[in-house]
Amino acid sequence: MTQHALIMLAAGLGIPVLAALNARLGANIGSPAAAAFILFIVALSATCVVMVTTGTGALSRLPGQPWHLFLAGILVAFYVLSITYVAPHFGIGNAVFFVLLGQLISAALIDHFGLFGASQSPLTALRAGGIVVMAAGVALTQLAAR
Structure with missing residues (x-):
């Protein structure tokens, strides 16, 4: 397997773990939305560490990007909110x-x-x-x- 395949395999292994952990957090605190919010705070912090260590120069190119590329953030939020809400009820x-x-x-x-x-x-x-x-x-x- 290539390095890319191994990275994606690890990401795939993490998706059900993410779903289970965040669903449990949402159930424990009584709010899937609050659990998703905390997940995004932790994810933002981890992403910031990676970005700062690898360079922030790409941020200067953001203003010239097509607006629709930023919709990915909404899709991530939808996924996290939906899996956090649905998984405890649906499995x-x-x-x-x-x-x-x-x-x-x-x-x-x-x-x-x-x-x-x-x-x-x-x-x-x-x-x-x-x-x-x-x-x-x-x-x-x-x-x-x-």
């Missing part, structure tokens, strides 16, 4: 299953149309079949848990 596995399903669909569309500057990779029958197999595999893990 971590079920919540992450639907997140993964959404990611597969979205990634296929982004790659197929080359959206947001991504390299274009057409959705062939083979790729679509692979996505269906992946989705079925994830679904089987949830069905087997019942």
Whole structure:
């Protein structure tokens, strides 16, 4: 595996852990929104440390960027708020299953149309079949848990 693949594997391993930890915090304090807020404060602090140690020069290029690129922050907030609220009621596995399903669909569309500057990779029958197999595999893990 390449270094990039290992980094993304670690990120993927962290998503259910993030969901479980933040969902528990939200349930413990009685507010998914407050738990999400704390998560973002911790994340902002960690990101600031990384940015300061790697250089802050990129910040000067922010004003020239298209406004729609900043919508990613809203998507992150939506994800964190929704998983923190839904997971305690729906289960971590079920919540992450639907997140993964959404990611597969979205990634296929982004790659197929080359959206947001991504390299274009057409959705062939083979790729679509692979996505269906992946989705079925994830679904089987949830069905087997019942």
